Amino acid sequence: MENDFHLVxxxxxxxxxPRPYFEGPxxxxxxxxxxTSNRRDSDxxxxxxxxxxxVQAKVIQDDSTEFMAESPKVTIKQGKVExxxxxxxx
Numbered sequence: 001m002e003n004d005f006h007l008v009x010x011x012x013x014x015x016x017x018p019r020p021y022f023e024g025p026x027x028x029x030x031x032x033x034x035x036t037s038n039r040r041d042s043d044x045x046x047x048x049x050x051x052x053x054x055v056q057a058k059v060i061q062d063d064s065t066e067f068m069a070e071s072p073k074v075t076i077k078q079g080k081v082e083x084x085x086x087x088x089x090x
Contacts, residue, residue, distance in 0.1 A: 010057035
């Protein structure tokens, strides 16, 4: 089931990315927005699934330390619309 999720997410990413690969080490910033102010346990929002999907979609070469400038940063905030924003900087 998890692999199906990766395929769907990777397909969505491929429709929006501007180039085949980010070259060199990348910095990934993930912003999660929720409409409620519930207390959230941050370790439940590990970016592993997202990184695997970025690799599968061929947006980044790999999620190993060789290709990552630093560990991904995940921020959680409250807003009017729920969503996930992923920024990749090289």
